[in-house]
Amino acid sequence: MVKKAIIPAAGFGTRGLPITKVIPKEMFPVGLKPAIQLVIEEAVNSGIEEILIIVSRTKSLIIDYLDSSLELESFLEKNNKSHLKQKLTLPKAQILYTRQPFAKGLGDAIHLGKNFVGKDPFAVLLPDDIIINKNGSCLQELIDLHHRTSSSVIGLKKVDEHSTKNYGVISGIEMKNNEYELEDIVEKPLTNPPSNLAVIGRYIFNPDIMHHLEDVTPGHGNEIQLTDAIKELLNSQKVYGKVISGTRYDIGIEKEYMKLLTRHYRELES
Template sequence: MVRKAIIPAAGYGIRSLPITKVIPKEMFPVGLKPVIHYIVEEAFSSGIEQILIITSKSRDLIMDYFDSSIELEAFLKSKNKEHLIKKLEIPKVEILYKRQAVANGLGDAIRLGKEFVGNEPFAVLLPDDIVIPEPVPALKELIEVHKETKGSVIGLKQIKQDCLKDYGVIQGWPKERFIEIQDIVEKPETNAPSDLAVIGRYIFTPKLFTYLELTNEGVGGELQLTDAIKSLLANESVFGKIISGDRYDIGKLKEYVELVNRLIKTD
């Protein structure tokens, strides 16, 4: 059973400057809710009971958003607008926080969740990626594969060749419902091993932390999750699942606008 999830939300969001100088990309509005609200909803809908959000000193807006606002609720009641209080509701999941002192890569952020995870399998959801579920949440699809294989599972999506350089790309053997991963390459400039890119949804066994702690700085001088996954692959089976929903990378302006327009049309 996968009960816990880590959401890394401590990066500078440099792809979306200058707005991310003051507003975390996780708080970008999609309709009337921020991106991270959709991520928490997906986790909750997939059966997650506890979430650890990795933040930084400039991410207090995230904590404020998920906190209760007694003053606002009192104001709405005083103005006979109690019906608006329902708009303040968030998914009923326990949310904890831990600060990453220095932005040193995704692998370093996840490593901070070791005590939170303990000896359980756990999920990781990256708020850069929003997946419109079809027919079930992307994370739940991965959890189903984990139930069958008992191994780590990585969310995948087919990506155009000229975009593969922006993502981790896997090489693997297709099975009936998933892929057995043989190798993974971080942001290949040329000769990508396939057109299957890693998206921001993962299920990991707790053994991942062993390899995160042994991993040296990689691409960009940061602790890369991909490097730890490569070490994990050498010691246990890791599987991939091509998600069925539509995925949007909010760090890319065109995809962010497409997502906003899609949700406005369906609202």
């Protein structure tokens, strides 16, 4: 059973400058909720019970938001506003934190959770990616495939060929129900992408991935690339991909973030 999840939230958010200088992109509002709360809700709705959030020194706002505010609750009670306390309710999960002291990449951030996951399979949810699926949870689709295969599973989406340079891209054997057995994975191919199947920010990993993250040679910017560890994992075991249902929005891209907000407000009006 997949009951643990890691949410890497330590990056500088340079695509969102200048606002990310003071407000983490994970705290960008979607209506009255920050993006990271939507991601946590997706995890909890998929059966996740324990969440480790990887933060940096500048991400204290995330921790403050997810903490209880006894002072605020007391104020609401004393001022006959107790009905507003329900707005402070957060998803029911045990939330832990650890800091990534240096910006050494996504792979390094995930590896910081090695002791947290132990010998258990775990999910990884990137809080840049907000996935709206009215028929259920995107993460649950990956968990279901993991249950059937006992293998690591990667979330996928089909993109235009000119967009593949912005993603990790897989090649694989198509099975059924938009599921694939991976043959290879390439990080941001500039030419000749192996397919139009791009990796998005949802994963289920067996704990073996941690050993491969330890062995990966740092790449560009001295960062540990998750893609390189997945390539190594493919040498010893099967990895699957699933084209997710629903619509994915990358809130690190202003145009996509605005599309998400537009969708949210249209749904409020309908």
